[in-house]
Amino acid sequence: MAMAMLWLATGASAKLCFPGKMDASSGRGGISRIFCPAHSRTLARRWTAAAATAAPNGGIHLDCAPVPPEQVEIIQSMNGWVAENMLPLLVPVDSSWQPHDFLPCSTPAPGVSEAEALAAFTEGVAELREGVAGVPDEILVCLVGNMVTEEALPTYQTMGNRSEGGSDESGASSLPWAQWLRGWTAEENRHGDLLNRYLYLSGRVDMRQVEITVHHLLRNGMEMLVPNSPYHSMIYGAFQERATFISHGHTGRLAGQHGDKALAKICGAIAADERRHEAGYTRGSAKLFQVDPDGMVRALAYVMRGKVTMPGLLMSDGRDGGETLFERFSAVAERIGVYSARDYGDLVEHFVRRWRVAELTGLSGEGRRAQEYVCGLPPKIRRMAELAHQRAARSESRTVQFSWIFDRSVMVR
Template sequence: MQDLPLNIPEGSRKEVMTYLEPFMLNEMNEYLKPVEEMWQPADFLPDASRDTFFEEIRDLQDSAQELPYDLVAVLIGDTITEEALPTYESWLTMVDDVQKNEQGGWMKWVRAWTAEENRHGDLLNKYLYLSGRVDMKQFEISTQYLIKDGFDIGTGADPYRNFIYTSFQEIATNISHRRVAGMAKKSGDKLLAKMCGVIAADEARHAKAYMSFIAQAIKVDANEVLLAFEDMMRKKIVMPAHFLRESGEPQGEAFAHFSDAAQRLEVYTALDYIDILKTLNADWAIDKISALNEKGEKARDYLMKLPDRLTRLADRIKVPEIQYKFKWIYG
């Protein structure tokens, strides 16, 4: 990257975004893959053109029957989260200075990121349909509701808050898909394990991209980035599916039960939330940032002390032991 400019005023998001655009375009190929080299859902699913199609579906269903109930619930919640992609794309295009130019670097990134993410919901949706364990109409109702309801993650149009959020969220989805893959493999469903494994790998690449954007922003606007990070952590990072609901239920009801299932299985827990914060603090070298103003120093100190504070609180969390009966799952 070229020498840091001296003429960017502190807190000027527009100038920082303009400055970072060449860096992002230059680095984009490191975090995204050419379309022709990417896996596609068809690489994993039974092929209807083959004589073995129905045999492959029977094998898929036999393996899916061995998955624990809570794991199926978590997989469905993860899938609906992925299927709400239209919400995430429209949200990212509203970030300040992203949509200034339809053919500009930031819009190219958003479209390319969306194109890669789109495969995740496609793959898992088809697996759930073929598994025979899921009431697809109830699943589809929840998906439509989630897109219709949108989300409120407290980032506004601020690029710093939004890219801090995506850094955190992409790591969280990597953890969830990776652990579902491991549990599916233990249950004997090797196909699902492969599916979730490749999705998790995508999420890891995307996390590195957003983390790199923030790392570069810190170099030119450290005080404002730290204040944005502190604000996001004080509000708490909410999951993109926090409004998830089932048919006839209020917003967020199904998400609470989905979260309980994920914690019972230890697919994603309060300790993972803390570990992600530690990862971001370390990757962005928060403790080493110097020449801050008074507010920046207070934000840095808060972020460094927060993991220990959250760890003490995590010990008090009680997860219901009784499984919730979702409308999504037969039986």
Template sequence: MTPQEAATLAKVEVLADLEPVVHELMVVHEAKRVLWFPSELLAPPPDTDPDGYLRELRGRADGISLPARVALALNLLTEEGLPHFHRLLATYLGGDTFWSKWTNLWTAEEDRHGAVLHDYMHDSRILDNPVLERMQFEYLRAGFEPSWDKDPYRVFIYTTLQERATQVSHSNTGKLAGKYEPTIGTVLSNVAKEEARHYTFYRTIFKEVLARDPNTALASAAEIMPSIDMPGVNMPHFREMADVIWRAGIYGPRDYLAIVEEQIRYWAIETLDGLDEIGKKAQEKIMAIPKRLERVAGAMETRSRAKTFSFPVTFAREFGM
């Protein structure tokens, strides 16, 4: 066994010890969950003519701005990356355990996020759907092999940050697009609430990991927390789309900074004691992250100039920001 394999095995043992916690969290999660379905959220109100309803929805959706459409496209694609995320979790959280029960439940919940957004795009026609579907195809077939996928601890840290980031992004996109078309506002607020509940699960799990194995857990956190790449990062136009989303005030480095600070507080990283050399170094590294992120955000803001954008998925219509 290589030292890396031995380290992974030790982590998997910690996860096995967490099974009762997973079970308990699942019970709480399901008790709080409102199980909605895409066709229910998108259904015309009772006694409404479905064709007329669809025409009116399209009329309203026509007003959704191009930056909001770009955000919707990127959010949708991120959700449709579910096979990548499922695989990352299923690698360590398999077998006949509460872990795999959680992974399956989580996957079933997440699957509705992509579905409801996809159905909405079909109904509203605010994106060039054939272009969108080809992007999704390329995104899935490109795979997602982050450097951290061999470390189950890092998987939880990534998932914690990612759930929170998607929550913020869906929620702000919903506020922006919902001004013109309230249905998408309702859809995204439901999706965002679910991301918030997933976030609660993963951050609680990592807190438990920290309590059991603080030094190794901190070392993993110090690797992930400086920045997270979305799995779509290699997609054509990804960086420009992210730029639009930042300029629209939906999601950017300051939001990521707030998310990191939130985890530092919740995991009480600053006050963890009794650490060994590795743990102390990781703790110091993590505590220095917010300052660095602050600098990155500030530099981006000073450098920023007005810019014109155009994306095939938004019918190549030009817009300036």
């Protein structure tokens, strides 16, 4: 789940409630803003650790109940289903690609001399650098941002292990939910490794500053202020995996347009992984919608209305000023089309349709309000995205600086 930023629709209230206990009054609320460059500074500051400890009436109010035992029971009862429907989406290790497959080989093959191997490696690196030479800085910024968030994988596995009923309690559990979490982690681990090595060989970025950013993000972590709800986690996983699939896919397409076929292939392989992982979380969510439609539609409304933590939100290169590194990265991604508010609108519409949210019946009053809210989101998001686009088109372009590319600047709006 690497992730690109998940463009965020938030409600008017900053109050965090358990997804199964959604405020009835807020169920009728609209979207107060879309997470896009125009509002990223507000949101990034809103969801900081400092905000979480702010004084009463001035910060975040946590009003969360424990995870209902029936949710935990449902998740635990699905282990057999997970074995049949999710685990097959993980590719056996012997059949999986590895970072080595996409990069110049640095070791001699049997029967090849050290001098011949070094010459072949040098030639391979030269070809790689020739391909990346024409890639604009804007694309490199997005590539680095995606790689940095991929490298924070330990944080994401920790988040998965917080989900009650679906965690890996022993660290080596044979239960299908635990096998999925470890298998997903193993496949995701290759993404950061591959992009890191590619960037190192490319010679186009300041790898020490990139490594400092990874170090900071792992130290800073990821704000997990929501309850340990397995419903929330499943929905969150589906959204993040699809967002990442889109982001890596667009990055690869842009790289290919500028002549870097190797990077296009790399991004394509990573995007394909994300697509499979999305399928797993989407299937799991669809099954939960069948078993507990009322609980799931309220959880979905909570995810849409409440705080969705962007995995790379707390990234830093140690040089952040008035605008955070994540804000600048997001602005570049929006401008060049790696991931935009329009993509987010398409993503929400996709899941509302895929999970047949509009067709759910037998819902409670809260469930019906949640259903109405969620089904009305896609057109609202598109209207707000269009307004934001129009405002950006009228605004003057500006430049932002990135230590990742040796303090060069790129254009944003």
